[in-house]
């Protein structure tokens with residue numbers, strides 16, 4: 032894996048990365064291979080989990096992370112991303128970037144000579160998807176399961192579709208009309224799923240969708256960058272909430288996941304978030320182990 036912009040960049044290494052994440056978490060891998068290695072972390076948007084998990088993770092692997100807010104870089108005064116890429120490639124060993132537009136990260140890759148990891152764009156969130164797979168593996172033991180993503184077919188949903196397809200997990204997206212996942216990614220996931228015998232579907236009816244679900248997953252109705260549509264989205268997504276009633280319509284041992292941050296009483300209730308069926312806090316912790324595994328694979332190669 033040269034870069035990680037899309038879950039597709041890791042399609043041949045998904046299981047290896049998950050094994051590494053599990054070994055890092057259990058302490059089986061103890062080495063700190065990144066002495067004298069520097070990770071630049073560029074943020075154009077807010078972050079709690081992505082920033083802290085990469086910063087702590089890089090330190091734990093013996094390397095040095097540098098937090099670079101785009102507001103403080105010369106990017107903010109119009110220096111092109113291409114020049115930023117050329118220069119940072121001479122100081123750093125890897126860049127993790129959270130960008131407003133996916134194209135910004137593609138531009139960075141074009142001009143950088145070091146590996147680039149996407150820490151979320153408007154299109155995908157592959158780092159999240161690795162933590163999600165790790166969590167599902169821990170809770171369910173295998174991927175012979177049905178995951179239902181409820182709500183907005185957004186960046187998190189797009190990466191999960193690809194992740195599910197590559198590991199052979201069934202996934203249904205239940206969303207209102209007009210808020211489906213990215214068409215090209217959906218088609219790519221469906222095609223990949225043919226090879227792993229997984230079923231990828233969209234089902235507008237939330238009650239039909241959650242039948243037999245092993246995992247219910249949701250994310251905010253208003254992602255970063257969608258704030259102008261807030262009122263409209265809050266109205267349209269209202270029926271797409273994970274609450275106790277909806278959870279009771281899934282399998283009795285179903286787990287609930289959310290990438291966080293969550294807005295209580297919109298996409299999910301507090302009761303469900305803090306219930307015994309919630310995997311959300313372990314999922315958040317797994318960002319650390321997953322991010323370390325990604326760094327391990329991308330930087331050691």
Ligand code: CP
Nearest residue numbers: 078079080081290291
């Ligand atoms: N899930 C996630 O990426 O969280 P942050 O926005 O806090 O990084």
Ligand code: NVA
Nearest residue numbers: 185187250254255291
């Ligand atoms: N879909 C959300 C995910 C945040 C981690 C957003 O893009 O804001």
